[in-house]
Amino acid sequence: MIDKSSSMQQIIDFILEIDKLKKVTRKIRVRGLDRFENPAEHSWQIALLASSLAQYAEPAVNLNRVIAMLLVHDIGEIDTGDTIAFVEGGWDKRKAAELQAVKRIFGMLPGKRTEEFLSLWQEFEAGETPESRFANAVDRAMPVLLNLTNNGQSWRENDISYERVVRRVAPQIKAGCPALWEYLEVRLDEARAKGLFGE
Amino acid sequence: MIDKSSSMQQIIDFILEIDKLKKVTRKIRVRGLDRFENPAEHSWQIALLASSLAQYAEPAVNLNRVIAMLLVHDIGEIDTGDTIAFVEGGWDKRKAAELQAVKRIFGMLPGKRTEEFLSLWQEFEAGETPESRFANAVDRAMPVLLNLTNNGQSWRENDISYERVVRRVAPQIKAGCPALWEYLEVRLDEARAKGLFGE
Numbered sequence: 001m002i003d004k005s006s007s008m009q010q011i012i013d014f015i016l017e018i019d020k021l022k023k024v025t026r027k028i029r030v031r032g033l034d035r036f037e038n039p040a041e042h043s044w045q046i047a048l049l050a051s052s053l054a055q056y057a058e059p060a061v062n063l064n065r066v067i068a069m070l071l072v073h074d075i076g077e078i079d080t081g082d083t084i085a086f087v088e089g090g091w092d093k094r095k096a097a098e099l100q101a102v103k104r105i106f107g108m109l110p111g112k113r114t115e116e117f118l119s120l121w122q123e124f125e126a127g128e129t130p131e132s133r134f135a136n137a138v139d140r141a142m143p144v145l146l147n148l149t150n151n152g153q154s155w156r157e158n159d160i161s162y163e164r165v166v167r168r169v170a171p172q173i174k175a176g177c178p179a180l181w182e183y184l185e186v187r188l189d190e191a192r193a194k195g196l197f198g199e
Numbered sequence: 200m201i202d203k204s205s206s207m208q209q210i211i212d213f214i215l216e217i218d219k220l221k222k223v224t225r226k227i228r229v230r231g232l233d234r235f236e237n238p239a240e241h242s243w244q245i246a247l248l249a250s251s252l253a254q255y256a257e258p259a260v261n262l263n264r265v266i267a268m269l270l271v272h273d274i275g276e277i278d279t280g281d282t283i284a285f286v287e288g289g290w291d292k293r294k295a296a297e298l299q300a301v302k303r304i305f306g307m308l309p310g311k312r313t314e315e316f317l318s319l320w321q322e323f324e325a326g327e328t329p330e331s332r333f334a335n336a337v338d339r340a341m342p343v344l345l346n347l348t349n350n351g352q353s354w355r356e357n358d359i360s361y362e363r364v365v366r367r368v369a370p371q372i373k374a375g376c377p378a379l380w381e382y383l384e385v386r387l388d389e390a391r392a393k394g395l396f397g398e
Binding site for chain 1: 206207208210211213214215217218219220221222229230231232234236237239240242243244246247248250251252254255263266267270271308310312341344345348378379382
């Protein structure tokens with residue numbers, strides 16, 4: 001008999017619930033495949049981007065907290081789907097739905113883990129600590145880096161202009177990792193000259 | 200002009216290189232989809248399983264190190280592919296190939312990051328520290344948990360017997376997270392009674 005109330009069972013139920021994040025689709029296609037990237041593999045990749053870039057965080061950050069934040073930051077999309085990154089407006093409503101989702105999902109865990117994960121999620125969303133600013137920079141930069149090597153795939157497929165990309169990613173990347181923005185600014189200019197954007 | 204020798208460029212090259220892990224296939228299919236799971240999303244999931252289960256690690260572990268290990272432990276599969284988890288024999292040769300792969304891939308990074316990632320990878324493989332024992336327990340347990348909810352999909356598709364699964368996962372799970380083994384042992388017995396294994 002499975003004791004549904006045991007902490008171990010609650011943890012197993014949680015880990016099987018978050019398995020669903022592998023089915024959510026983002027707008028970027030995996031290079032060399034036709035399928036869309038999912039937020040689970042994206043979260044793994046940006047955790048490693050944060051680790052690799054940590055020397056460029058300004059101010060210095062607690063990298064472990066950044067990684068913990070990145071691992072949980074997209075879990076609300078299990079209920080809401082990937083909110084289209086470049087849609088403007090309706091942001092507050094979508095974020096409220098994501099908050100409700102993470103409360104449900106993190107609430108499956110026993111003890112203090114629920115609050116810990118929720119607090120990481122909220123810190124990421126607020127973007128006020130050095131850790132969350134760096135985490136947001138890395139999160140915004142990754143699809144740009146992929147588009148730059150993928151012929152602007154998600155920009156072109158969704159008809160996203162250069163100006164819109166810059167408006168969407170520049171403030172966060174500048175705020176959390178200025179050296180990364182310095183690098184990307186030049187690449188984005190080159191991409192514009194090559195016609196990798198929509199509109 | 201891209202300065203190929205800059206640290207920033209080396210980090211970007213690394214993060215685009217490890218993007219390839221999203222294309223490697225494991226034996227488990229994503230629940231509700233036809234495609235096979237990849238080691239990138241798997242690594243994300245077990246990092247969160249480790250976080251959720253940390254209270255059950257025996258002895259207590261440095262969770263941040265466990266997570267760092269889990270994020271890099273499969274990266275060698277970019278060159279070697281997923282070594283079939285239940286093949287017996289040829290282990291040393293496959294591990295030597297994976298070591299060569301991670302030396303190449305982590306070697307793309309600037310400064311001390313190469314050594315840090317390599318050291319995490321080696322610690323995981325050696326399985327001698329409490330952190331690496333817990334990390335190995337979580338890594339072995341995840342496909343079992345997925346098979347238990349997926350009608351034994353990868354066991355049946357690859358004709359893997361109950362005995363083979365237990366031989367492959369029990370020692371590591373017992374060593375790193377005894378409470379998790381206690382939980383799984385009962386479930387595996389139930390699964391055998393239901394005929395979820397091959398052979």
